[in-house]
Amino acid sequence: MSNEAVLHANIGEAHDVHSNHQTHHHETFITKYVFSQDHKMISKQFLITGMVWAIIGGLFSVLFRLQLGFPDTSFPWLEDILGKWWAEGGHITPQGYYALVTIHGTVLVFFVLTAGLSGTFANFLIPLQVGARDMASPFMNMLSYWFFFIAGIIMLASIFVETGPFSGGWTAYPPLSALGDTSPGSKIGMDLWLISLALFVVSSLLGGLNYIATILNMRTKGMSMTRMPLTVWAMLFTAILGVLSFPVLFSGFILLIFDRNFGTSFYLSDIFIASTNTALPNEGGSAILYQHLFWFLGHPEVYIIMLPAMGMVSEIISVNTRKPIFGYIAMVGSLFAIATLSFLVWAHHMFVTGLNPFLGSIFALLTLLIAIPSSIKVFNWLTTLWRGSIRFSPGMLFALGFVSMFISGGLTGIWMGNATIDIHIHDTYFIIAHFHLVMGVASIFGMFAGVYHWFPKMYGRYMNTTAAYIHFWITLIGAYLIFWPMHYTGLAGMPRRYYDYSIWESFKQFAELNKSISIVxxxxxxxxxxxxxxxxxxxxxxxxVTSTNPWKSNTLEWTTPINPGHGNWPGEIPEVYRGPYDYGKDGIDFIPQTTPIGAEESGHH
Amino acid sequence: MTILLVLAVTILVFIVIFQISKASEYVSVLKGEEKSRKQTNKINAFLMLAFMIVGFIGVWYCNKILYHKTLLWQPAASDHGEKIDTLLWITLWITFAVFILTQFLLFWFSYKYQEKEGKKVFYFAHSNKLEIIWTSVPAVVLAVLIVFGLKYWFEFTGDAPKNALEVEVTGKQFGWIYRYKGADGVFGKKYFKIIDDATNPLGLIWKDNAALGLKDDAKSHDDIVVAQTMYIVKDRPVKLIIGSRDVVHDVGLPHFRLKMDAVPGTPTTMWFTPKYTTAEMKKITKNPDFVYEISCDQMCGNGHYSMKGIIEVVTQAEFDAWLADKSPAYQAAVNSSTNESAPVIAATTTNNVNQKTIVQKQ
Structure with missing residues (x-):
């Protein structure tokens, strides 16, 4: 018996019939897989492109960790692979190191955790969960992906230019990012970086407007806003954040492009360049202006990354505990509070820029307020677990891992948000530990949870669970081993973005630790x-997959055929009668949203 | 050769894991999927509990091996630093308690409420009482933290005492330049367009310049300019006036627990009172090589990691002796214009460290 035969012995041929009810027109390879306007295909394009970028971004972190962990060891093969510019004599060069950390940050924040996460799951889940045949504008949706794709190509190209990619940190503060003479990476590499991210903003806006329009206008009959799954709520707030904040980043980039190429002085003033021994003519600009514009996006961006993960984790935890999510309205309310507050805290990244102290105090206050909706979310997740019947599917494990990471990384936010403590630990490894746990690892866990959970819906097949379990446990342990000790290096005052610590009396004691972290x-x-x-x-x-609803879930995506065609439902779109979290109600395991309220049923909403 | 070996082993490990994974899938299908799912559910529930226990031990162990390498056990070297440490420790204990509590509940619930045969879940959709509790308790705790925090914040960012020693700190790629007031007790004017790295690294206006419309500022003639090492006085407040000549830098003072950006075109300030001289700190830290280091904490280019400054905290008498020994930058520049061969100010500080370390490695 072949492997396939063992696995599929009990599956009738009937399950293989693809439902193409809605799409009678002829589909070519190009229209189906390349320039597809089906939200499900576009979501897969986002996911796979995101995975490619995650590998590149992750590989870059491995390379710069080689330098941090083994600063005295030569790896001749590095020069063979990367060339002299990056790794002369088998050592990562300083310019190579800074290029690696910059591209690592840019790629993971924007291409993986924004496009890869939102792009994948907002596209996939919004129409399926609100009961729509596709996005409000499938064409715009397609453009959204292709703008992202081109942005990626340009970023990739920037890695190969002679003066190297941009290397001034992912936040790209001018004047360093504005003046090619201050850093080789700020030459053509920075132009490409800016063009790439400008196109990325376009992609993000096209996607975001679509998500909002779809959620607000295209919900099926009976799907009131308060009957939407938390995933959809999270995607809605994410899209609103993106639409309101990305244009501000864009304007910041435009001014930077002007300063770089057209002689303006938005960000530049009083600058003398030692390498060319010249004083620049620019006067009256403010380098801090850029930081305001950047962080006006930059902070909401953190929640653009977090919220989709929070939404998916809420959904996955509820399904796998066989219990309703605790405090649905509080969960929506806390998403709303986080989204609103995220616009009012950007200057907490700037406590030590010489910001007006009164302004700083307001931002510190508002920043700590975010801890309140965050703690509501954590306690609600914990209460959802309480007296449940937990199934540890791979998706569920990653969802629980997300909660663990969110707690660990979130609590240190209370340290950094308090301006007084921030003065000490700002820009040290403490912040590296903080944001990698709460935003990086947690969101990646949310993404893994989503992929494992919705894979059966995406491809009509299961992923291998044994491999998934091994993946989960090593990743969970690895993430803690990497980032937990960084709190300590941060509390030694060790600055981030240093190529080599050996010349520093205050920071050289961590050589052994750095080695272990790099190995992990x-x-x-x-x-x-x-x-x-x-x-x-x-x-x-x-x-x-042999059943349309393998996880015994309530939401609408599991009422579609196993392999839904373009249009999602072969017949009428189902009508919705109840909220998405009626698990264990009146002793019944689960009641799908499409089931009408029974006469005997206890209180409902 | 080793790289090929490592690669081969890695691929082999992958193949093994992959085969095991596939095999276990066939076994589960043959054995009955529901049955094997329940078995792995038990294993994962147990692993959740095990992870929690091992994790907490790991947290303790990590603290044990790393605590003494941090600044946590050292007294802060400035008055402001002491207050930051106080607030840091309060925050640490509060957040650590919440960390233990929530992580314990997370993993314990996961283990305790794993799927079991015939067990019904408790339908519990919401409770206003509970939600009010975990909205208000964090709010109260955060209010306490923020009140403390802002009290200190306004103190640190407020005006420096009148008797403070003022030192101007200027960052550049990749080093620091310090300026002290001369005998007149005033900083002279400067303008960035007349900077000359060799003779006048700060651009002090010490002669007329008709083209730029600058008038000689006599107050700049006695200003003292030094590079690399800054001297300040124990128990005397010091106010740093911080600027940058090129890109954004940051004056990072880990032992004083302080930090302030150096922004071109926008001067910033920071003040504090050092509590221990460098010599005293050597004893406190039991490290004969101890120095107060200034680390640049804002990404400033490829030499960022080498942008090091030194602070010597000394007694007033030692400071006076040190300062008396310095001659104003103006004099040195005037001398050099008459005698070209005389080297002037050591303005090139650490910008060659970058190349040096690379050379060493080769």
């Missing part, structure tokens, strides 16, 4: 290939 980074990075292989193998060879 390599192992954890390699473990991600277990996921990648599992993902691609399962697309074609995974165990087939």
């Amino acid at each position: 980074v390599i192992i954890t990075f390699l473990t991600q290939f277990l996921f990648i292989i599992n993902f691609f193998h399962s697309i074609w060879r995974g165990r087939k």
